[in-house]
Amino acid sequence: MDLSSFITSLATSFIIFVILMILFAWLSTKPGNTVIYYPNRILKGLDPWEGSRSKTRNPFAWIREAFSSSEQDVIAMSGVDSAVYFVFLGTVFGIFLISGIALLPLLLPVNITEKIARLVDSTGKNAFDDLDKLSMAHLKEHSLRLWASVFACYWVSLVTYFLLWKAYNHVSNLRAAALMSPEVKAEQFAILVRDIPASSEGYSRKEQIDTYFKSIYPETFYKSLVVTENKEVNKIHEELELCKKKLTRTETIFAEAKDGPRPTHKTGFLGLVGKKVDSIEYYNEKITELTPKLEAAQKVTVKDKQQAAALVFFTSRVAAAAASQSIHARLVDTWTVLSAPEPRQIIWTNLPKTFYAREIRQYVVYFIVFLTICFYMIPIGLISAFTTLPNLKKLLPFLKPILDQDIIRTVLGAYLPQLALIIFLALLPKFLMFLSKAEGIPSVSHAERAASGKYFYFSVLNVFIGVTIGGTLFDSFKDIQKNPDSIIPKLATSLPGNATFFLTFVALKFFVGYGLELSRLVPLIIFHLKKKYLCKTELDIKEAWAPGHLGYATKIPNDMLILTIVLCYSVIAPLILPFGAVYFGLGWLVFRNQVLNVYVPSYESYGRMWPHMHVRIVAALLLFQLTMVGYFGVKQFYYTPIIFPLPIISLIFAFICSKKFYKFFEATALEVASRELKETPNMDLVYRSFLPPCLNAEKGDEEQFDDAVSHVSRTASNV
């Protein structure tokens, strides 16, 4: 890529960005759009535009707001997980900024002033265009100027260690502060018990569990909640809720229509076939019919569908924290414990999966992910080969008149080959999330971390390594065929060339990506369409603008990919550093606004995402250091061994961080849990917050649970 096309690409991206910013500034001041641009504030009951700014709104006010917001504001509006995400963005921004400040003035002059016989590559073109002159590729073999690059490697590594260490410590403090808050948080009083062995005859699960824990914790045990098989009761509950919703909707329509005919619908498929009925009457009947059915199903579920998992509640945080970290049974694959996740993020269906089922599922999922990452091109290639225009006409003859139109043929001809790939890439995050849940993971936050890890491997392997190696092999396939030994020098000379590609890639990501993110064009359009054509009730409208959460499972792997690319090229092509810094700096700014105003977190894991990110940043650093070892080798630099200690230092750094901080992110330290509470916890409230909605609605079940409790005497000690 030469300089002019590079600048063209950059300029295009920038223009799109400016347009999107102007759109945002204009659209966000319209009162009808507040639900799109300030949903988090609205849901929290705050005024979207604070105070006086409601009329004369400065289009850049959001920047000032983002900068002036403190970490505490973020935690208050969006929880610790969001605050940790900003620590991540800030840390990486810091790494690139400090690295850039030292490296650009040092490396660019050193590289550009090297006198070198102009190489001519196989295509006869000049191998060095203007951008490449700024990179390490411009240095001669054995050149003493490579010492500057050696210094740069150490500088980047040391800056990374230092900032990562500070960040880990900071995040650990954030987590501790949140966990020792004097507020009563239900999940801090509960543990999750799985793999409960078969009960001896005559005892219900509930009795078995209560007896067991009462004998171990005679003073702090409060109650247990046995996990039940809720499929059936859930179905009835959902049907009932749907009927209630439809009734409200029909009534609203009827009320608005005034003196119109009573609304009717057909009971069959999609309301298209079947008997015609009066809607309001029909739904009312359905509700009166379903309510006792639900109650009966709840009774049956609670009594007969108890499964081998339970939530156990304690009257003290320390007791729960200690219980979640201790083995309880002699056979340690039974009565396995875990600190309870928040009620809203429990994946109930995964709880009763047994220990070995979870293990097997995990390995099967790893294997599927491995296949997906390595060989996803094969099925996609096959599908692309078969979904050509002639094939489509043959298989779906009724499409023929449409496909014969010129314009449609041109568009389809252009996009059909990539269609499978586009659909695959769009569905991949959902697929990985599905796989992660299939592992038997008990909480959504954990599943998101697992999916994020899988996506990271996919993106690094396919985008970064794929582009680098693939591009080189493709460009110089014939040369390599002739002379297989030339592959390493080929790779080495192509590295800086790829750097230019990645420069534009990063720029595109932040200009267009953040532009779209901030302007929220897509949700805006969808909301207005829905509001106009579909929404009837208040609830419908509210659902139409529900902002959703930040989606760490795709967001973080994307950031990680940029981080990996920038870090790996930081010394080879230092020009990438400012681009990386802008990506993370701008990201910090844009998401500060989005987190404060838009997204509503769907769970709180108290920063457990951080160790996941930390490990991957260190892995990226390691990849950078190993790349540099290889590249110095290609440059035949005599003192290459001088950077051998770097990868080892990285491993030691990772080891020390993990030993010093990691376990606290897996479990709650007792010194943290032992802080005093503001008030004595209302244990009944704590317990009720964990009841799944399909069982929570009615009162009957609670009494039944109590029944089970009363069978067990307080002094029972043998299990």
Add this chain to the structure above:
Amino acid sequence: MDLSSFITSLATSFIIFVILMILFAWLSTKPGNTVIYYPNRILKGLDPWEGSRSKTRNPFAWIREAFSSSEQDVIAMSGVDSAVYFVFLGTVFGIFLISGIALLPLLLPVNITEKIARLVDSTGKNAFDDLDKLSMAHLKEHSLRLWASVFACYWVSLVTYFLLWKAYNHVSNLRAAALMSPEVKAEQFAILVRDIPASSEGYSRKEQIDTYFKSIYPETFYKSLVVTENKEVNKIHEELELCKKKLTRTETIFAEAKDGPRPTHKTGFLGLVGKKVDSIEYYNEKITELTPKLEAAQKVTVKDKQQAAALVFFTSRVAAAAASQSIHARLVDTWTVLSAPEPRQIIWTNLPKTFYAREIRQYVVYFIVFLTICFYMIPIGLISAFTTLPNLKKLLPFLKPILDQDIIRTVLGAYLPQLALIIFLALLPKFLMFLSKAEGIPSVSHAERAASGKYFYFSVLNVFIGVTIGGTLFDSFKDIQKNPDSIIPKLATSLPGNATFFLTFVALKFFVGYGLELSRLVPLIIFHLKKKYLCKTELDIKEAWAPGHLGYATKIPNDMLILTIVLCYSVIAPLILPFGAVYFGLGWLVFRNQVLNVYVPSYESYGRMWPHMHVRIVAALLLFQLTMVGYFGVKQFYYTPIIFPLPIISLIFAFICSKKFYKFFEATALEVASRELKETPNMDLVYRSFLPPCLNAEKGDEEQFDDAVSHVSRTASNV
């Protein structure tokens, strides 16, 4: 090795065994020897020869006794660790017995009846002697008879899985039964806390620790015992004890001599030089001088030499068990906890070592062990080369007259070359134990496990693999030089040959080894010599016959070596199976006697040695399976892939065992710790049992500890 020399070797070993047995039968009935043959019974206050058998003792009575003793007897006389050792011996005996019963009648006829063109090896001798005909080597390549060997591999593996599983479960039950015993055991009420961070100014360590744990465990915390730097006080304490002992001794001599001169000695080096003093007066003076010095030193130690580790006591077993498994601090490399070892096996000097010091020491030790195992022949070779007779004469000229004598020259000439190796092998276990302690391990039992692991690698690598590969390479070095590809068939044909060597090796081990073990000739001779020439007081005599403990650190690796050898050759040369069975069966019998009557265990780890042994048995099985895969490959057996699943099954088996049982051997399960106690524990007694002897003697220190306690209010909550 041909048949006749094999039988000669076997017969010699057997004759030695018979002689030793007769000696044992004769010597053990002499009343003067009871302290050598029944020390454990005597120390437990039991009659060495129960009831009527004191006079007309049947020389084989010990066999009946060994067989009739139950596991409970062993636990009562020698603890759970000994019982676990018998489970190990019994399990391996079972594996070899059941394997042998199926394999010998199947494989021997199949192997011996194979018609094969007689191979002639490079030396011109017949490659198959009579013993080799019984082995797999006698089977032709591609032979369908190899199916019998395939079946044998599966049989041996399945028998091993089944018996190991039963054994693990059994040992786990033994451990659980011991841990939930209603007796009060001091170590179950304590945890070991290490890596305590620097205390804030103005607070003593003691206050810091008490405040910290009181705020986390307001109800169950009892007291803490800060580890102190005892070097100085220990020195004074030992000096004092030595003086007291010498005083008793001198007084005994003086009393026995009746009207003899008052005993005197010189105060200088070894009593050879210096001022002559009256011994009784001198020691009395010394004691009156040292006693206040000790008290002063104790005060200083307890007050000023508190270190960053402590034992923390709880009033309940469950609290202590849960506390030992939970992280306490936000920075998880501080306040690290561990369940407390027994007081008698704590390695006090290792307790204050910091987390990272321990890690570094561990890796340094691993590296030293690696060097020792791989390259120990180099220094030994060098030393041997220099300690020749001429060199000795040159370096130590005063030895010349002795060395010039013919007989001494002959003996030295024969043994001098191996002298370094002999000394090395004798010192190796002690060296490995020293290294294991240097890792910073807090308890003797753990250090013994670590040393045992290291010794296992040494013996398997050097004896088993060394003999197999070394022997082959040495025998056919020239052939291999000519044709490097022939190394694999060479190794394969030499495998059965080595089997004969190992047969005699195993037989030697059990005949001579167990004969010496049972007859206790060496301790007997040493005891009688000491008694005659050195012992003056009762205490001296008691020390002279002190039996010591079983010494798992060398015993278990030796058994493991035999196990590995027998398992690996079980299918190739099935004749080794009865030898293996006899080794472990006879071992069970002999050690049943030794454990009941002789050895006194020096610690109790509640069977924590078992997982260590289990993993190594599975590793030996894996080695066997991989050897067989290779050997079938050499035999060019078409269906070799049929045994590929075996190693995978072994890995899965190891994984499941570890997941199901292992953690309980690392920590106490709470359901076990929650069993009721016979009586309310006397916490002061529990606490005092952990005081090191040099601090325990006096009362002063205790009050000082109490002083420190009283500074801290009960309601303190912030640390």
